[in-house]
Amino acid sequence: MACSNHKKPSKLQYDSLVVQGVPARENEYGSIMPPIFLSSTYRFEDINTQGPYEYIRTQNPTREKAEKLMATLEGAQHAYGFSSGMAAISAIFETLKPGDHIISSANIYGGTYRYFTDCFAKNQIDYTFCQDLNTLTAADFKPETKAVYLESPANPTLRVVDIAKVAKLAHEHGAIVIVDNTFMTSYLQRPLDLGADIVAYSATKYYGGHADLCAGFVITNDDKLAEQIAFIQNTFGATISPFDSYTLIRGVKTMSLRLDRQLENVKYVIEALQQQPGIQKVFYPGSYSAEEAAIHAKQATGSGAVVSFEVAPTIDLGQFFEHLQMIDLAVSLGGVESLMCQPTTTSHEPYPDAELAKIGVHENMVRFAVGIENHNDIINDLTQALQQAQRN
Structure with missing residues (x-):
């Protein structure tokens, strides 16, 4: 009905x-x-x-x-x-x-x-x-x-x-x-x-x-x-x-509790990613321009729990995913677990390469759905995986 x-x-x-x-x-x-x-x-x-x-x-x-x-x-x-x-x-x-x-x-x-x-x-x-x-x-x-x-x-x-x-x-x-x-x-x-x-x-x-x-x-x-x-x-x-x-x-029944924790975690994650030498750019709502930041602040009450980032050429992305110990390489988002994926081969695989380039999605981009784990554990896992993925 x-x-x-x-x-x-x-x-x-x-x-x-x-x-x-x-x-x-x-x-x-x-x-x-x-x-x-x-x-x-x-x-x-x-x-x-x-x-x-x-x-x-x-x-x-x-x-x-x-x-x-x-x-x-x-x-x-x-x-x-x-x-x-x-x-x-x-x-x-x-x-x-x-x-x-x-x-x-x-x-x-x-x-x-x-x-x-x-x-x-x-x-x-x-x-x-x-x-x-x-x-x-x-x-x-x-x-x-x-x-x-x-x-x-x-x-x-x-x-x-x-x-x-x-x-x-x-x-x-x-x-x-x-x-x-x-x-x-x-x-x-x-x-x-x-x-x-x-x-x-x-x-x-x-x-x-x-x-x-x-x-x-x-x-x-x-x-x-x-x-x-x-x-x-x-x-x-x-x-x-x-x-x-x-x-x-x-x-x-637990959505507001989960999202509150994820929103808190995202703030720590963004700050940590921005300080990592292996990360060349971090994406979140409003990161593109001051105009978009103002729009988002006007129409939403939080950033959400998804961020994306681009790894530097010094990082082997395959090795980065391989060395993650707690965060899983998987599609989807929104669950209590932290998940990562490479959009070009998963969520945005239907796009031709030329169209991906137009919207700013490249092979070195990672989409990160931040979970409710302790933020220190999330950041430690990111940090150690980036360190081990550093190209010689």
């Missing part, structure tokens, strides 16, 4: 909402944690009357609670759960029609970039990549432009886009704004409050927080868009499972 017209509990702060967003008083039998409804189908009352649930693809009680929770945290009216972040993004793009045009930041997640370059053509949808959406003007819009898509901060360069400015311009030209807010979560940034029309998440990351589920969400306050997303969710059937819905609800 799609989440609709859901009001969050009054006067609760965010770190209370993550715990109380699925109130025990609304759970069956007064259970503190909601039960997992695994049934794929439900009994009709009679030939003419079905109950509130009919079939798992269309409605599920556990998924409904997860959707209500996500809407509550976003302060939104509608939330729809999908089996992955890309399933959520794909559902949004399915609202476009042949002949439509979409403007996108050139620096986006590689899987989303692949959707643009491989899927839009067959659907006869035109697109334009913009290197810096902060420079977007009326001249960039066509009569057919229906949407602007962005990440802020971007993966993996952490470039920042002024969401409110883009939304105002897009709305003046009859286009909606879609924001992938995965890196920030609603704890640190609220795109709908800034004028965006749709927020997308890979909830696999910070909402789950423990690298043990796969989920995506589409969230909006627009009733018409919500109706379209609900239709696509049911028709395509890429819904979040009951078990992952339960796991998400459980993970969310």
Whole structure:
């Protein structure tokens, strides 16, 4: 059952909402944690009357609670759960029609970039990549432009886009704004409050927080868009499972605690990386320019827990990864564990080399998702691995 017209509990702060967003008083039998409804189908009352649930693809009680929770945290009216972040993004793009045009930041997640370059053509949808959406003007819009898509901060360069400015311009030209807010979560940034029309998440990351589920969400306050997303969710059937819905609800309960610790750790990590002779550049929200720093400070309440850095030519990157003792070389982010990856061979592998160069992603770049471990242990692991990776 799609989440609709859901009001969050009054006067609760965010770190209370993550715990109380699925109130025990609304759970069956007064259970503190909601039960997992695994049934794929439900009994009709009679030939003419079905109950509130009919079939798992269309409605599920556990998924409904997860959707209500996500809407509550976003302060939104509608939330729809999908089996992955890309399933959520794909559902949004399915609202476009042949002949439509979409403007996108050139620096986006590689899987989303692949959707643009491989899927839009067959659907006869035109697109334009913009290197810096902060420079977007009326001249960039066509009569057919229906949407602007962005990440802020971007993966993996952490470039920042002024969401409110883009939304105002897009709305003046009859286009909606879609924001992938995965890196920030609603704890640190609220795109709908800034004028965006749709927020997308890979909830696999910070909402789950423990690298043990796969989920995506589409969230909006627009009733018409919500109706379209609900239709696509049911028709395509890429819904979040009951078990992952339960796991998400459980993970969310500690999200503010986890992110607070990660935000604290990131400050130490950035300072330590900037002092390392083997690191030639560190990327974080606002590091690109004073203008972007001011934008991020205006629209977000924290830096997030992802940083990127470029190693100097004196560092053998393969040896660096090899000598990490606590930090793991793995894709994804947002869990309690610190993880690193090389974007050119993982998250941004779909990009051609020339396009990677344009957005500033090079082979010597490392994306670092900072976990909740003791910051001294994180820094010590970085330091010793860099020392051992020093070329002779």
